[in-house]
Amino acid sequence: MTRTSSAPTRPLVYITGASSGIGQALALRYYQAGYTLALVARRTQLMQEWALEQQLEPQRYALYAADIAVIDSACAAGRRCLEQQGLPDIVIANAGISWGVDTALREDLEVMQQVLAVNTTGMAASFQPFIAPMLERGSGSLVGIASVAGIRGLPGHGAYCASKSAAIAYCESLRGELQTSGVQVITLLPGYVDTPLTQNNPYAMPFLLSPQVFAARAFKAIERKTSYSTIPWQMGLVAKIMRFLPNTIWDKLLVGKSRKPRYLQSNK
Template sequence: MQQPRAILITGASSGIGRALALAYAAPGLHLTLLGRNSERLAEVKAAAEARGATVSAIPVDVRDRVAMHGAVLAADSPHPIDLVIANAGITTGLADTAVSEDPEAVRALLATNLFGVLNTIEPLIGPMCTRGRGQIAVIGSLAGLRGLPFSPAYSASKAAVHAYAESLRGRLERRGVLVSLVVAGFVKTPLNDSIDAVKPFEVSDVQAATIIKNGLARGRAVIAFPMALYLATRLARILPPRFVDRLFTRFSVNVPETQERVKS
């Protein structure tokens, strides 16, 4: 595969998105960084430029379809996007004593994790197919492979984007556009630091970015890490469902409710 010369990353102001921006930043590369926090985005922009990249930083909310459509196409016009990474996401879940999630929190999460992915990718499908080249990367999660009792909505959102990426891959790769799904385990980020749980095989955001970058360079359909946890989760799909339910509910996990809400 050719090295990308223009990359667009959502959720670039922190966590995996920030680490990916800095991992890719180099002379001859143009980065378009999207995020809601303009101050943090400006810091990432300066750090990436210090590594030799040219950078456009666009404060935008991935939930805003109209704004995203305009921002993505405006970025693609002067620097045709070779690689888009739909990374922006939030989490929400349940404390041990809770039985259901706040409906408003659930809808806020779906607006970001599912519709935010659609809003990122949809504007580029046509241009990439017309050019006959490009790569689409979707950041998923091990939670998308098997529903977790402490994060129902989060698991649902990631299962949805997994299916979306898989569906796109079969259709777009005939037109020269690669599609890669990242199935990530625990990554140490400000978002995940709020989760009170044992986090087996947790990696840093820099390590995660390196794994993702290497997998995308090889054009892998699925980039999964850590492999041991990925295989264990795949195994859980074929074991008796109620056995796995009982196994998962034995762990003490507290996932804070997101404070995000969908604007009316």
């Protein structure tokens, strides 16, 4: 599968959730490194405005509209990339939402379903169009953006923590399936990053990073083909402690802690 441009071939990176936050910062970091961009989001107008603000060369990016929560939409965006730009060197499944839920309330179950659809199934659907062509080529990197929140459950965060825990396990399973193929599966676990997903959190966020700093560190981890990396490293230490704390201690630490506000309550 060849790219349509007659210019010298640049490496191609495909990034979902590219209209804001981490996705946008990753797009700029990869552009600065010489990559051509395939950018995916529901809000293509925001991506276009950002590309014009950054003065990106028109021949070095393409925009694809997709709702990652809808499997057919996510897969179709990948197929359009293959047709228009060719097979990416790197696919970054970054699209994600962080909505608080209270599963004592029936109406919050649809919220939880949507979070899982974007953060977990959407990741698999973002990878799906590229797996067979990458296997045929014998190279490529599939990068799943998970979260430290996937390590332990947090109050009000049942949907988000469950989705990111599932994303971590999914990437690990896929890595095992592809380990002798030449295709790398990389799982990145951000700690707190200053994005629209976190700006309304009513609790302390230690080791908070800007999206630009996170993108720079993520770029290095992906270049090293590190299979599993927590960013920043300090949150990696916290994650290890969280993972091995007995439930009795973990539960005591959560007593009196602020919970993630319900999405439906804050969006009435």
